[in-house]
Amino acid sequence: MKKKYIYRRAIALLILVTIFLFISVSVYKCAKGHSINKQQPPISHFPEKIDLNHTFRGKLAEVFSDSNCLHVASGIELGVAPVIDEADTAILNKMDTVDSCAFYSVAKLTHSLPYLVPIAKELLDSIGSDFNKVLKAKKMPPFKMVVTSLTRSSKQQKQLSRRNKNASINSAHCFGTTFDISWTKFSPPQGESYIPEVKLKLILASILDQYRDMGRCFVKFEKKQTCFHITVAGKTIDYSKLACDTNTNNRLIEKVEKMKQERFK
Template identity: 40%
Template sequence: MPDNNCVKLRINPIGGSLGRVFNDSNHTHLAEARRIGIEPISTPAQAWKLRRPVCRIRTCDNYFVDNLTHSYPYLVPEAAELLNEIGARFIDSLTSRGGGSYRIKVTSLLRTGSTIKRLRRRNINAVSTSAHQYGTTFDISYVNFICNRSTSTNRTQQDLKNLLGEILYELRRENRCLVKYERKQGCFHITARTGRQIHSKTKDI
């Protein structure tokens, strides 16, 4: 993403630092994930045999999916819809505040027992009882954003980070998600939160 000739972005305050505001515990994430998510799986092939439907997550207009080394591109429908809405709100907010052609970057999605074991060797924040195992949880980078056009209005990484925080704050107040600000990993750890159950066949999104 460009880092020169950046235009200041108007950010609405959320009442504290990102680390203090977004501090939902792993226990809370895990409880919600177990309530609405899938049964943990051992291999990605098992995702297509689940009673609980899942969606395949692909890069689209609203977000970019990173090269996944320790997770697989699946989420339950509620989480897939939440991810899409985060991306859409991010883009809409940029447009309404003067422009900037950026997308959020998704860095982690569904994890299996084996991928968590590998990840724990290099990431001290990874836990064996991760909410990522339930298809309800994903990580969005606040360090890197995808610039779609070099000719667009340039924004700073800090402004884009704070804008993403503003959007997550709104969704959290709507009881749509739980959020943890991960300092060492440079991401927002997000679990979908909803009382609705969506029943459909496995699909792409």
């Protein structure tokens, strides 16, 4: 009888130990899982990797010829309502500040404000990072891209259009989705380094060429302004069906004006 009691007690103890171990392991796994999840970075809007050895071929003006209406249509889809002026904090607070960093330098902005919507800021950072990676792969000094223009207020755009006939009043720069990168100016690293600008320009072009193919952005090669005019691309508009004619541009202008008017209701 005594042996039977001891046997039952041993089985009960074994069952309790098993349950305890099971609960302990489950809690550990759960806690570990939460810890790992907290350390995981957010999923990028641009997960694709580029070919660091890609060589750009073709004429810049022909390859990078996305029309203004494509840029504006994407700006309307992904951007903010047009910024009125520098004091328009209601809109500016919805955007990210853009400053010089390890991958690019922001030039002195005379007709734009240092802001972009988050998705456009991510695009700029991604281009800058890939530019740096290509230079490393080619064992070249770490030159930086130079950003020459960012978000323009309506006031700045009007002033610019009076001085420059090519600066359309209906500009994608007004939505915080667009930025310009110079193809003649690159910021050199500290110390004496020299690389022909044409080589750096073609490296930048090779990156933008792949970004366009992936549907990340629209690019216009600006010859007179010596820059690549870049707008982050959206995913809900079928741009292939967007006829870039006078009627389309007029409809976009009307839509932009309506967006401005709705802000003051």
